[in-house]
Amino acid sequence: MPEDGGAPAEPEAAAAAPAVAAAPARPPEPTRLGGPDKATWAHRDLYDRVFDALHALPSRFRTSLRIAGISATDLFTLNTPLGAAIEQSVVESLNDLRELWDPNQEYQLYSFVRQAQVFPDVRLQTTAPGVANADRVLMGIELKGWFVLAKEGEPSFRYKAAPMACAPQDLLVVYPWTLDEVLSGTPKLLRPFVEEARYAAEQRNYYWENMRTTKGPQAGVKPAPHQAPYPNKGDKFNDEPVSDQGKNFGRVARSRIMDDFITALMLQPLSGIPARYWQAFLKIFAEGNQGDNIERALATLRAQAEGSGDAGLKLDALDKIAEGLLDLTERL
Incomplete structure (x- = not known):
């Protein structure tokens, strides 16, 4: 308390934090023309x-x-x-x-x-x-x-x-x-x-x-x-x-x-299976995986498919394709 009983002195203001330069704003993205202008192009x-x-x-x-x-x-x-x-x-x-x-x-x-x-x-x-x-x-x-x-x-x-x-x-x-x-x-x-x-x-x-x-x-x-x-x-x-x-x-x-x-x-079906699963199947086999690694990768893919909610996906068809590709790989 100050000796005269007045209000406590205000604490000194904290030193101002140094200004941080703002990151430069990203420029606006390009926009489509909408095709050629009919007024200036006759075709x-x-x-x-x-x-x-x-x-x-x-x-x-x-x-x-x-x-x-x-x-x-x-x-x-x-x-x-x-x-x-x-x-x-x-x-x-x-x-x-x-x-x-x-x-x-x-x-x-x-x-x-x-x-x-x-x-x-x-x-x-x-x-x-x-x-x-x-x-x-x-x-x-x-x-x-x-x-x-x-x-x-x-x-x-x-x-x-x-x-x-x-x-x-x-x-x-x-x-x-x-x-x-x-x-x-x-x-x-x-x-x-x-x-x-x-x-x-x-x-x-x-x-x-x-x-x-x-x-x-x-x-x-x-x-x-x-x-x-x-x-x-x-x-x-x-x-x-x-x-x-x-x-x-x-x-x-x-x-x-x-x-x-x-x-x-x-998501477009190819022979009843969405294209992304065909692509994932073939990638598993083409990357040089062998034996247990292939089976583990296929099991992971099946679990992902089961939880995906892909409309019309039949898991038994997916399993049949996986088994066929696995059998084919073992015979190569």
């Missing part, structure tokens, strides 16, 4: 019809390829050798669907052409004389195939094109495929992933620079020298990372734009 109706045709194509897809006599543990190797053949078949099928994307025969001079070492690798184009250079290519599709049972459980292709190398009407299209008898048979296409090519490129760069644990200058992206649609062979149109020790730049599936698509696709 918007064509774009919309091609978009619909791409989704209709799986039910009309035909190929002479047939796969038989391949060990189940070797199925993972199919994606690379078959991918190019399937992609070429997609282009042929798309041209066969002309009645869907050109019902009034306005584009008889044009066809979809797949070509190597250019971007996009499929172009709706013409070589007819008298067509202005600006109209020789109307739109492009960067086309990728993905074997659903591949070991990674997600598409592993790289897509590095600079955003401005993509016209507003260009698309990135991924066709998941499997065999009609799951472990053998003819390739069949499933519902495609169709995205604006420019948005996919922007989101890829955004993820690389802002959403990974790597921060600072090492997380940067070096813009491609070529910044215009439909580059020629030899033009440098790919963005490149400042640092990429894991060689993962361009893996679009890791940029999260395919997350919902992949989740839904892995």
